[in-house]
Amino acid sequence: MVYLTRLEHFNAAHKLFNPNWSREQNDAVFGVCANENWHGHNFDLYITIKGEVDPETGFLMDVKKLSKLVQEKVIRKLDHKNLNLDVDFLKDKMCSTENLAIGIWEQLEPHLPAQVKLHCIKLYETRRIYVEYFGT
Numbered sequence: 083m084v085y086l087t088r089l090e091h092f093n094a095a096h097k098l099f100n101p102n103w104s105r106e107q108n109d110a111v112f113g114v115c116a117n118e119n120w121h122g123h124n125f126d127l128y129i130t131i132k133g134e135v136d137p138e139t140g141f142l143m144d145v146k147k148l149s150k151l152v153q154e155k156v157i158r159k160l161d162h163k164n165l166n167l168d169v170d171f172l173k174d175k176m177c178s179t180e181n182l183a184i185g186i187w188e189q190l191e192p193h194l195p196a197q198v199k200l201h202c203i204k205l206y207e208t209r210r211i212y213v214e215y216f217g218t
């Protein structure tokens with residue numbers, strides 16, 4: 083079994099805000115991240131797939147094709163977007179890094195070629211904050 087990782091990148095705005103709570107409760111729980119007028123992040127997204135090496139190519143999968151797929155199925159929906167307002171797969175969800183990582187997995191996993199499995203979505207919200215998701 084071999085593991086292959088591709089790094090992608092996107093910028094997006096969001097706020098952490100639970101619409102079922104009062105302004106005060108949101109401020110108390112999320113602090114500046116609940117700022118009504120949004121804040122932004124430069125996200126780094128590490129996509130790790132696993133499987134066996136094809137002896138004819140030496141590849142698990144052509145990483146350029148993986149990148150194209152991630153761009154098409156994930157980055158296009160997120161880059162330069164407002165995560166609370168613009169992203170169909172986050173509708174009615176809290177825009178945390180955890181939910182974003184899970185959503186990215188769900189967008190990508192069904193489209194991978196049969197010979198590879200998705201191993202991990204690792205998503206950096208800031209240099210110091212990241213989430214790893216390994217599926218259900």
Ligand SMILES: Nc1nc2c(c(=O)[nH]1)N=C([C@H](O)[C@H](O)COP(=O)(O)OP(=O)(O)OP(=O)(O)O)CN2
Binds near residue numbers: 098121178180
């Ligand atoms: N479990 C989670 N906790 C927090 C999340 C999250 O997605 N999951 N997100 C946030 C905020 O979005 C926040 O914007 C984090 O950024 P920041 O405070 O800038 O983070 P850093 O600690 O890296 O930066 P400092 O410069 O140290 O403030 C909060 N919590």
